[in-house]
Amino acid sequence: MKKYNWATLGCGVIANELAAAMEKKGEKLYSVANRTHEKAVQFAEKYGIEKVYDNIDQVFEDENVDIIYISTPHNTHIEFLRKALKAGKHVLCEKSITLNSEELEEAINLAKENNVVLAEAMTIYHMPIYKKLNEIISSGKLGDLGLIQMNFGSYKEYDMTNRFFNRNLAGGAMLDIGVYALSFVRWFMTSVPDQVVSQVKMAPTGVDEQAGILLKNKEEEMATVMLSLHCKQPKRGTIAFDKGYIEIFEYPRGQEAVITYTEDGHKETITGGNTKDALYYEVEDMEKTIDRIGDFTYLEYTKDVMQIMTDIRKQWGMTYPEEEK
Known part of the structure; x- marks a missing residue:
């Protein structure tokens, strides 16, 4: 290259x-x-x-x-x-x-x-574990996707001047951590969710501190997302199929997943890539795309996720100063 x-x-x-x-x-x-x-x-x-x-x-x-x-x-x-x-x-x-x-x-x-x-x-979109899991899912061995459950909660002190709660710095759970959970959902769902409902708890500054989101697409695959900036949760993703389910912890930079098979309960551990090399994978995919080796940007998924986040914030009536000009 x-x-x-x-x-x-x-x-x-x-x-x-x-x-x-x-x-x-x-x-x-x-x-x-x-x-x-x-x-x-x-x-x-x-x-x-x-x-x-x-x-x-x-x-x-x-x-x-x-x-x-x-x-x-x-x-x-x-x-x-x-x-x-x-x-x-x-x-x-x-x-x-x-x-x-x-x-x-x-x-x-x-x-x-x-x-x-x-x-x-x-x-x-760039960690090897997700590409590996897609290959397993595409093989059909897990059957049809039914439900995805996502958690991402970090504990931030109630300092309303820091970027997490600061409306002038586009703070809030959705853009900071929700984007990970929704990108995970989009990666594994067959098509973009077309039914989305949510609840939100606002911080005193007017940004989203905590949220719950339910999503469903035309294939009737469903997902739940729970986000918080003031309640610690495991960064856990669960993808449930009729023949088994996948669990992956620390999913934003995941490197290991466990598949539990429905029929007999046996488990299989899948590994791929290394957490510390997350930026390296992004750089490699970017350069391969520029070199026209393939399209590794997944920009259509980015568009889908951004549309979901935008629509949800409109439901909440939540805006940033730049959007009010």
């Missing part, structure tokens, strides 16, 4: 993992851009990155940049997506890729107009 110059826009936790992923490939990030120049310089020194921009817009103007990884807060994504895609850069954007389906549609159209690849950095 061709060697691509990657730039990171943002230098937080995910950017550090991206730098480590590039090192696993035997490469380095080409450049770094960040709102705070001093942090960008420190990041570059840490990973031996040669190029640091004085201001963010220079990354879009740099003709040597092939791919930009955006890992800034959710509400800034569309601004940077517009600039990057119009500049002809391929973009891998941290989840949630945009605030809503309208912004995503705009970004997708820009990518098409400029003949570049756009993808969401959703680990579930």
Whole structure:
């Protein structure tokens, strides 16, 4: 494959993992851009990155940049997506890729107009365990899908100024952790859910603190999702078929699943990939897509999930400041 110059826009936790992923490939990030120049310089020194921009817009103007990884807060994504895609850069954007389906549609159209690849950095679509499970399910040995149950609960202190509860930073359970659960549901469901109902508990800041979601598609496959930012839950996914069920823990970056067969109760452990290499798999799939080895972006799934999240928030009457302009 061709060697691509990657730039990171943002230098937080995910950017550090991206730098480590590039090192696993035997490469380095080409450049770094960040709102705070001093942090960008420190990041570059840490990973031996040669190029640091004085201001963010220079990354879009740099003709040597092939791919930009955006890992800034959710509400800034569309601004940077517009600039990057119009500049002809391929973009891998941290989840949630945009605030809503309208912004995503705009970004997708820009990518098409400029003949570049756009993808969401959703680990579930790239971890080897999920591709392996799909092969097992497609073989028919588990029978027909009936029900998916998803849990994701993290305990965050009631600090209404941090990003999890901050409406001005697109906080809330849906965009932060719900996107994982719904992407899992979409990955395994035969078609997109067309019936969705939900309940929500709002935080004092006006973002969703806790939610329960029920989904069903035209095949009558069903799913339940329980989310919370203030109640710890196991990150567990259960996929139930008529001949057995699959359990996978720590599913956002899963590497092991257990199948229990209905007839005799025996168990089978399936392994694939490594949790710590999550960003490496994303980088590999992105580059393979650009090289036209195949389409590994699963952008249609991203669209489906974003539409579900957008519709649910409309049901709740919950908006972000950027959506009220």
